[in-house]
Amino acid sequence: MTPKKVIVIGAGAAGMMCAGNAALCGGDVIIMEKNSRVGRKVMITGKGRCNVTNNCDNPAFIANVPTNGRFLYSAINSFSTQDTMDFFERNGVPLKTERGNRVFPVSDKAVDIVDGLHRFIDQSGCKLINDEAKALLVKDGAVYGVKTASGEKYYCDSVVVATGGKSYPLTGSTGTGYLLAKQAGHTIVEPKPSLVPIVSSDPWCKDLQGLSLRNVSLTVLSKDSHKEIYKDFGEMLFTHFGVSGPIILSASAHLVHKQADNYYLSVDLKPALTEKQLDARILRDFEMFINKDIQNSLNKLLPSKIIPTVIRKSGIPFETKCNSVTKEQRCALANAIKNFTINIKGFRPIEEAIVTSGGVSTKEINPKTMESKLCKGLYFAGEVIDTDAYTGGFNLQIAFSTGYLAGTNCANNPYDY
Numbered sequence: 001m002t003p004k005k006v007i008v009i010g011a012g013a014a015g016m017m018c019a020g021n022a023a024l025c026g027g028d029v030i031i032m033e034k035n036s037r038v039g040r041k042v043m044i045t046g047k048g049r050c051n052v053t054n055n056c057d058n059p060a061f062i063a064n065v066p067t068n069g070r071f072l073y074s075a076i077n078s079f080s081t082q083d084t085m086d087f088f089e090r091n092g093v094p095l096k097t098e099r100g101n102r103v104f105p106v107s108d109k110a111v112d113i114v115d116g117l118h119r120f121i122d123q124s125g126c127k128l129i130n131d132e133a134k135a136l137l138v139k140d141g142a143v144y145g146v147k148t149a150s151g152e153k154y155y156c157d158s159v160v161v162a163t164g165g166k167s168y169p170l171t172g173s174t175g176t177g178y179l180l181a182k183q184a185g186h187t188i189v190e191p192k193p194s195l196v197p198i199v200s201s202d203p204w205c206k207d208l209q210g211l212s213l214r215n216v217s218l219t220v221l222s223k224d225s226h227k228e229i230y231k232d233f234g235e236m237l238f239t240h241f242g243v244s245g246p247i248i249l250s251a252s253a254h255l256v257h258k259q260a261d262n263y264y265l266s267v268d269l270k271p272a273l274t275e276k277q278l279d280a281r282i283l284r285d286f287e288m289f290i291n292k293d294i295q296n297s298l299n300k301l302l303p304s305k306i307i308p309t310v311i312r313k314s315g316i317p318f319e320t321k322c323n324s325v326t327k328e329q330r331c332a333l334a335n336a337i338k339n340f341t342i343n344i345k346g347f348r349p350i351e352e353a354i355v356t357s358g359g360v361s362t363k364e365i366n367p368k369t370m371e372s373k374l375c376k377g378l379y380f381a382g383e384v385i386d387t388d389a390y391t392g393g394f395n396l397q398i399a400f401s402t403g404y405l406a407g408t409n410c411a412n413n414p415y416d417y
Contacts, residue, residue, distance in 0.1 A: 003028040004411050005156040007146050008126075009133045009180070011038035013396055014382025015162035016117040017403030018410075022160075023124035027411030030154060031121060032146065034132035038121075039114035041164060045354075045396065050110035053084040053400070054393040055101040061397065065389040066253055067194070071362040072387060072398065075370070079404035081397055091116040100234070102393050129154075133163075133176070136183050142376035143184065158377040158410040160370075162403060165356025165383040166191050177384035178359065184375040187361040189386040193353030195249040195395075198265070200242035201345040204309050208238035211305045217271035218247045220254065223262055230254040233271065243342060249354055250390045252347060265342040269302065269310075278334045286322040294320045294333075302337070310336045355395045359386040370406035379406040 004027050008019040011033035019031040042050060054061065058076050062069045085095055085103060093116040094106040105112045121128065131152065136159060137145035145155040163177030178188045213236050220230040236245035243265070255263055270278055281301065289297035295318045298307050311318060313336040316329045325333075350356065360380050364373050372378040382399040389395050 004158065006030070006158050006160065006410050007032060007133075007154055007156045008160045008162055008407075009146065009177070010162035010164060010382070011035075011121075011128065012162060012164055012382065012399070013039070013042050013117070014164075014399035014403035014406075015160070016121050017400050018160050018162055018379075018381050018407035019126045020117075020120040020124040021404050021407030022411040023121070023126050025408050025411040029124075029126040029411070030129055030156070031126050032129050032131055032133055032148070032154075034130070034149070036130060038118055038128070042114050042117070042396075043110050045110060046104065048110050049104050049108045050113045051102045051104060051391075051393040051396070052088065052095065052113055053081045053103045053397045055085065055097045055103050056081055061394060064392065064394045065387060065398070067357055067389075068362045068387045069389075071365075071367050071385075072401065074368045075401035075405045076397070078408070079401045081393075083404075084397060084400045087120075087400075088113065088116050091120055100392055133180065136180050136375075136378070138184055138375060141374075143378045156377075158379060160379040160381055160406050160410055161360075161384055162381040162399075162406075163384050165359060166350050177380075181360045181380070181384070184372060184378055186364050186372065186374060189358040189361055191350065191356045191358035193347055193350040194253050194357035194388045195354035195391055196252045196350070196352060197239065197244035197348040198242050198248055198252055198344055199260075199346045199348060201261075201343045202242075204312075205238055205242050205342070206240050208305055208309065209240045211238045211303060212236070212245070213238075213267070213269065213303070213306075215271070216247075217268035218251060219266045219268075220251050220263055221266060223264055229263065236267070241348065242345070246391050250392075253357070253388065253390060255344075255347075260344050260346045263344045265344065267340040267342065269306070269337045269340055275334055275338060278337060279330055282330055282333060286325060290321075290323045292322055293318060294322055294325060297322050310340065313340065354391065355388045356383055357386075357388045359384050362386050368405075369409040370402055371409060377410075379410045381406040 006022045006027040006029045008015050008031045011031050019029050023029045093112050096106050132149040133146045134149050135147040143159045147153050161177045166175040218232045230251050232247040234247040236248050314333040370379045381402040
């Protein structure tokens with residue numbers, strides 16, 4: 001039986017998983033990558049450590065995909081988070097599970113994940129071509145090849161678009177896949193940043209630049225109703241423009257970006273303490289530094305960099321001595337610590353987003369195979385599809401699950417053109 005010819009466009013997480021599995025299913029596979037190295041975006045994930053997946057069950061995975069999670073039922077059931085972990089262990093990458101069930105390579109090096117995927121496509125017999133796909137060759141409602149930037153035409157039975165979204169364009173995610181999908185008649189849900197740092201209108205954020213807060217509780221609220229929109233616990237970071245870090249990135253996925261200034265953030269700097277316990281702790285510290293100014297008495301309780309801002313928010317004069325702080329002032333100080341508010345002005349651009357929300361409409365893709373409903377032999381995998389998840393390894397898992405499903409189907413679905 002003649003092997004089916006498959007072209008996978010993009011050698012990222014989804015593309016390499018797809019190509020390798022298509023080859024294992026008997027396909028004659030070309031994987032087309034415009035960068036000189038594969039897995040460029042994978043290399044920078046998880047601050048270079050690569051949070052490769054989340055060690056959770058399938059319902060928990062779906063619960064962490066706010067955009068079109070139901071579309072991924074077949075994909076995650078075909079290739080689960082456990083399958084991803086088993087895959088990398090088999091391909092020479094030992095893994096470990098950390099807080100929040102986040103899975104990393106034992107080495108803490110993203111390059112090991114990339115190398116594992118590269119070995120996989122090599123050993124499965126894929127042919128890697130360094131060229132850029134510029135157009136799909138389509139006839140009578142079916143794809144039959146790809147035209148590249150160099151002018152070459154490659155003919156095939158099926159094409160998988162796994163080009164990523166528009167986040168981190170320096171890694172090659174420039175939105176090329178949207179243009180290819182449009183050429184085949186697909187609807188593109190407007191791409192927008194998801195999991196993106198938040199810009200604040202508070203000028204003091206710049207003063208706190210570089211300060212990382214761990215084990216804090218974050219609540220996002222509506223300015224009008226003060227209704228809780230989102231709540232999380234973990235790590236955040238102050239920047240020259242506002243705030244970033246894992247809990248901030250996850251929070252951004254819950255907000256309507258065109259209405260950014262309708263929200264504000266409340267950070268509990270001491271979530272392990274009740275207000276009564278915090279007041280008792282403040283009293284003990286004041287007794288220890290009884291003759292000092294209040295600004296010099298909180299170093300055991302808070303990072304020194306944030307103390308001036310907390311005191312400013314409490315309304316207590318900086319030169320106030322600890323022995324003269326009133327009960328009302330202590331209450332105001334405790335509130336500034338338990339309800340450290342940050343105003344939202346907007347979001348950083350899509351180029352700085354961890355992932356792209358939007359992309360090829362899921363209504364036009366068969367969720368059981370990842371094949372286009374509009375163009376025979378055309379498949380999609382990864383971030384180019386309109387799905388996105390919270391931080392914690394879920395977005396890479398989307399890439400692996402959709403890549404696997406597309407790969408196992410595209411090599412078995414020929415079209416006679």
